[in-house]
Amino acid sequence: MIRILVADASSIARDVVNDGINVHRSKRYIEVDIVNNGLAALEVLKQKQIDLAFIDVNLPGLSGPEVVASIRGTKSDKCLVVAMSNSLDEQAEVSLRRNSAYHFLKKPFHQDDVSNLVATQIKMGTACPILIVDDSATMRKMTRKILEGSRFSFDISEADGAQSAIKAMRSGKFKLVLTDFHMPGADGLELAGSIRDLSSKVGVYMMSTNETSYLQRSAAFVGISGFLQKPFTPEDIDSVMHRFLQIDAPKFGKSRGMFSFDEPEMKAS
Known part of the structure; x- marks a missing residue:
């Protein structure tokens, strides 16, 4: 089940978001809470474990950035937050970034934009089987x-060489x-070659x-596939994961440049 919050004073915006959510209802059970002010939005976030929240920046009662700043420590502190507005001033953007908002939708937007974000949340919540290889x-x-701190879910296994x-x-x-690259016996390069003999579809990243x-x-x-530079x-x-799953980079994503061989560079939408 996916729990989604839609918080916007505009009935038109709420309807567009709901239409985008409905695209996925045939394949997923989705519970949606719809509110029209910041105080009601925060109450839902406190009472329920929301997975994805579409929050207007200019909500009455509490503004969108104020709501997002209050999420930490609630049942919904790990939810994916999408801010919405006709424009985004510097103060609001700084606040949203500081409080780990994920993306920004500029109004007017289309239901496809919403549908894509719901699809992203589904991908993030689907555990990806991953193998950590390090002799230490x-x-x-x-x-x-570090993997457990990611927005993405993983089914983690380990190997010592x-x-x-x-x-x-x-x-x-x-x-x-x-x-890892430096390991006793076969190193990371030799391991990658052996993995490629088994499958061309597995993403192999060297630490x-x-x-x-x-x-x-x-x-x-x-x-x-690419490098992860330590630390x-x-x-x-x-x-x-955005590169590997070919998901567009979010507006508020925090990352550094990484050397990548075969994944397309995702651009912020």
């Missing part, structure tokens, strides 16, 4: 914690692999502290 148990634990990773990959379960031109050329040759963050994982 400490680094595997740290990487797991290339041999155990290849054994796990033969199950056909995994869609993504995060591998590295230094991306030399030689390493980049070698990585491209064996089919590595990386949950926001960097979000960027990887």
